[in-house]
Amino acid sequence: xxxxxxxxxxxxxxxxxxxxxxxxxxxxxxxxxxxxxxxxxxxxxxxxxxxxxxxxxxxxxxxxxxxxxxxxxxxxxxxxxxxxxxxxxxxxxxxxxxxxxxxxxxxxxxxxxxxxxxxxxxxxxxxxxxxxxxxxxxxxxxxxxxxxxxxxxxxxxxxxxxxxxxxxxxxxxxxxxxxxxxxxxxxxxxxxxxxxxxxxxxxxxxxxxxxxxxxxxxxxxxxxxxxxxxxxxxxxxxxxxxxxxxxxxxxxxxxxxxxxxxxxxxxxxxxxxxxxxxxxxxxxxxxxxxxxxxxxxxxxxxxxxxxxxxxxxxxxxxxxxxxxxxxxxxxxxxxxxxxxxxxxxxxxxxxxxxxxxxxxxxxxxxxxxxxxxxxxxxxxxxxxxxxxxxxxxxxxxxxxxxxxxxx
Amino acid sequence: xxxxxxxxxxxxxxxxxxxxxxxxxxxxxxxxxxxxxxxxxxxxxxxxxxxxxxxxxxxxxxxxxxxxxxxxxxxxxxxxxxxxxxxxxxxxxxxxxxxxxxxxxxxxxxxxxxxxxxxxxxxxxxxxxxxxxxxxxxxxxxxxxxxxxxxxxxxxxxxxxxxxxxxxxxxxxxxxxxxxxxxxxxxxxxxxxxxxxxxxxxxxxxxxxxxxxxxxxxxxxxxxxxxxxxxxxxxxxxxxxxxxxxxxxxxxxxxxxxxxxxxxxxxxxxxxxxxxxxxxxxxxxxxxxxxxxxxxxxxxxxxxxxxxxxxxxxxxxxxxxxxxxxxxxxxxxxxxxxxxxxxxxxxxxxxxxxxxxxxxxxxxxxxxxxxxxxxxxxxxxxxxxxxxxxxxxxxxxxxxxxxxxxx
Numbered sequence: 001x002x003x004x005x006x007x008x009x010x011x012x013x014x015x016x017x018x019x020x021x022x023x024x025x026x027x028x029x030x031x032x033x034x035x036x037x038x039x040x041x042x043x044x045x046x047x048x049x050x051x052x053x054x055x056x057x058x059x060x061x062x063x064x065x066x067x068x069x070x071x072x073x074x075x076x077x078x079x080x081x082x083x084x085x086x087x088x089x090x091x092x093x094x095x096x097x098x099x100x101x102x103x104x105x106x107x108x109x110x111x112x113x114x115x116x117x118x119x120x121x122x123x124x125x126x127x128x129x130x131x132x133x134x135x136x137x138x139x140x141x142x143x144x145x146x147x148x149x150x151x152x153x154x155x156x157x158x159x160x161x162x163x164x165x166x167x168x169x170x171x172x173x174x175x176x177x178x179x180x181x182x183x184x185x186x187x188x189x190x191x192x193x194x195x196x197x198x199x200x201x202x203x204x205x206x207x208x209x210x211x212x213x214x215x216x217x218x219x220x221x222x223x224x225x226x227x228x229x230x231x232x233x234x235x236x237x238x239x240x241x242x243x244x245x246x247x248x249x250x251x252x253x254x255x256x257x258x259x260x261x262x263x264x265x266x267x268x269x270x271x272x273x274x275x276x277x278x279x280x281x282x283x284x285x286x287x288x289x290x291x292x293x294x295x296x297x298x299x300x301x302x303x304x305x306x307x308x309x310x311x312x313x314x315x316x317x318x319x320x321x322x323x324x325x326x327x328x329x330x331x332x333x334x335x336x337x338x339x340x341x342x343x344x345x346x347x348x349x350x351x352x353x354x355x356x357x358x359x360x361x362x363x364x365x366x367x368x369x370x371x372x373x374x375x376x377x378x379x380x381x382x383x384x385x386x387x388x389x390x391x392x393x394x395x396x397x398x399x400x401x402x403x404x405x406x407x
Numbered sequence: 408x409x410x411x412x413x414x415x416x417x418x419x420x421x422x423x424x425x426x427x428x429x430x431x432x433x434x435x436x437x438x439x440x441x442x443x444x445x446x447x448x449x450x451x452x453x454x455x456x457x458x459x460x461x462x463x464x465x466x467x468x469x470x471x472x473x474x475x476x477x478x479x480x481x482x483x484x485x486x487x488x489x490x491x492x493x494x495x496x497x498x499x500x501x502x503x504x505x506x507x508x509x510x511x512x513x514x515x516x517x518x519x520x521x522x523x524x525x526x527x528x529x530x531x532x533x534x535x536x537x538x539x540x541x542x543x544x545x546x547x548x549x550x551x552x553x554x555x556x557x558x559x560x561x562x563x564x565x566x567x568x569x570x571x572x573x574x575x576x577x578x579x580x581x582x583x584x585x586x587x588x589x590x591x592x593x594x595x596x597x598x599x600x601x602x603x604x605x606x607x608x609x610x611x612x613x614x615x616x617x618x619x620x621x622x623x624x625x626x627x628x629x630x631x632x633x634x635x636x637x638x639x640x641x642x643x644x645x646x647x648x649x650x651x652x653x654x655x656x657x658x659x660x661x662x663x664x665x666x667x668x669x670x671x672x673x674x675x676x677x678x679x680x681x682x683x684x685x686x687x688x689x690x691x692x693x694x695x696x697x698x699x700x701x702x703x704x705x706x707x708x709x710x711x712x713x714x715x716x717x718x719x720x721x722x723x724x725x726x727x728x729x730x731x732x733x734x735x736x737x738x739x740x741x742x743x744x745x746x747x748x749x750x751x752x753x754x755x756x757x758x759x760x761x762x763x764x765x766x767x768x769x770x771x772x773x774x775x776x777x778x779x780x781x782x783x784x785x786x787x788x789x790x791x792x793x794x795x796x797x798x799x800x801x802x803x804x805x806x807x808x809x810x811x812x813x814x
């Protein structure tokens with residue numbers, strides 16, 4: 001298959017590109033390096049060093065003799081999107097190319113607008129290009145379990161049968177997203193569903209849980225094939241953060257009571273799920289939703305797991321929740337469709353946590369401790385991280401080196 | 408009350424501004440004249456002549472001795488939004504300022520992206536300005552009944568109680584919008600609901616049906632106080648279009664079977680509903696949805712009504728539906744909340760249709776017949792109306808005067 005991986009320089013996009021390349025697909029990677037730009041903006045970095053996309057692709061060719069095509073450009077540029085599809089002629093497009101951090105989207109107005117415009121317009125341009133060039137292209141789009149929020153009933157996979165006043169219909173599952181980022185994914189889902197209906201496009205929306213881990217069969221083949229490992233307060237995910245806090249001797253910071261429960265999955269299962277979706281494409285005109293996670297944990301449970309695995313002494317600290325979310329709630333979400341297609345989950349075992357702790361320890365001299373704590377507050381309209389044309393005051397506030405001279 | 412009417416130069420914004428001004432409120436009008444720009448782009452015009460906003464406001468002052476403040480600018484400019492709110496200090500903001508034509512949003516990619524970015528970003532900027540300056544400001548936002556689509560169960564007002572696998576919750580009503588325009592309103596609704604939750608803003612989302620009529624107690628006081636009357640295939644609404652077709656001796660064109668059923672309301676009820684919402688504001692943090700329509704009709708029923716009222720011979724013609732929508736479907740939508748607040752509907756009586764026919768007849772020399780027929784096809788990605796830097800081929804196709812010289 002010709003498979004175009006959008007956002008193929010990112011945390012999940014890069015391992016996905018490698019995985020699909022190794023399985024014999026002709027892979028093209030599209031990226032605008034926005035993710036690396038956020039690092040520069042925030043003054044943070046992947047804990048595990050990563051090389052340039054061009055070097056990654058060269059290294060992969062040295063090791064595997066396989067070629068990955070590179071397209072550098074921005075999905076909000078419709079000419080680039082059209083030209084790339086016309087040139088690569090994909091059978092399927094795997095779309096990771098969105099701003100994917102909830103805290104980043106909540107920094108201030110500018111970041112909220114950027115996130116929604118970037119994500120929604122990129123996806124609209126892609127939908128139009130597919131509709132114009134080849135409606136058989138299978139769009140595999142990364143959504144998020146966070147689109148659903150935490151309703152007091154079971155979450156289903158995209159749609160729910162509702163009986164109301166004696167009549168019944170199957171309708172899109174109601175969405176209660178919890179950040180301007182999560183909202184952008186809800187907007188995308190609605191737009192894609194509509195495009196499938198009017199143009200007969202095939203689409204699979206993978207409502208993914210929180211991914212942990214950073215090593216895959218391909219990335220471990222050479223240090224230059226490594227993917228990112230984020231632990232900071234803006235882009236880092238909770239399990240990575242706890243492991244980094246443990247190995248650097250800092251308390252594991254649980255936001256609020258820690259009863260917030262979320263679906264999680266191993267990075268290896270992200271790859272397997274994308275492959276299952278590709279091998280079993282949606283029908284023409286079908287908008288299909290898979291809930292892509294394997295287990296759910298509360299934040300407090302995750303902290304306990306990490307503390308139990310860590311050989312040293314890990315203290316758990318509860319700090320006020322910077323987000324607006326329920327700290328104690330019902331959570332049960334269907335996730336059988338990918339299992340039915342053959343997914344065999346890699347669960348959050350002791351050895352998985354040990355491997356994340358080991359990576360954290362190996363690179364702990366790279367840790368910027370001041371970057372870990374939450375700086376973005378949902379209830380305020382502008383965080384100290386706001387960076388538009390003003391000196392980065394937060395850096396000084398946090399005791400880090402100021403990168404902008406005072407006026 | 409200090410009331411800011413966004414989009415106050417438009418079809419409904421202008422009569423709303425007059426109505427609220429006459430009732431003793433201090434009214435400010437915000438507009439970027441985008442609506443007049445669409446006329447220029449499409450080469451069409453309001454059937455009823457309208458004067459400039461500045462002249463309208465002067466005429467209103469001459470007649471009533473009342474002053475309406477004018478702010479010319481664009482909601483996608485956050486500095487303008489912030490400055491305007493800071494200067495006017497509104498108690499409430501009535502937000503009509505969005506691109507509101509489904510066919511316009513479906514012309515091509517450019518128009519779809521414009522519609523979503525314009526509507527979503529304008530509303531995001533407004534939400535941030537309210538959150539930053541005064542969270543007591545009541546946001547009265549125009550949504551649309553079209554957000555719901557045509558589910559096979561009763562439509563409720565914004566939220567629905569769902570019992571599922573033995574548990575019950577009240578959740579946002581599932582949305583199945585039918586154009587990139589309608590989708591933009593769904594995106595807005597989700598964004599506003601979230602802003603109410605995190606910032607404690609008060610918001611009323613008026614999911615309005617299709618409005619008919621163009622005369623109000625205020626607009627009839629002088630020809631220069633008139634509001635727009637649109638009958639063209641892109642911005643005209645169905646009842647206006649049928650009346651114009653009747654008086655010009657053309658068949659009333661029903662799309663498909665005409666079984667498409669929609670909620671409708673008189674322009675006088677739009678004013679009354681907005682006033683009721685303003686007088687009974689949402690609570691702090693409340694996202695409240697009212698379904699704002701009074702009666703529902705199928706398109707075929709509306710054609711029959713107009714044909715029956717017209718003194719001459721009106722022929723009804725069925726043409727293929729340019730949209731992707733169900734032509735025969737269940738439709739029952741709750742709309743009791745505004746009635747409970749005291750709305751006394753102006754129904755679609757014989758005399759109302761006669762008054763629209765009379766206006767159509769009075770200005771029938773202004774009618775551009777070629778502008779009436781549908782030119783935008785939902786199933787195609789680019790209509791003949793696409794205007795970006797290319798000669799307007801559709802004008803020639805339709806036998807109208809070409810406004811762009813051939814290369």
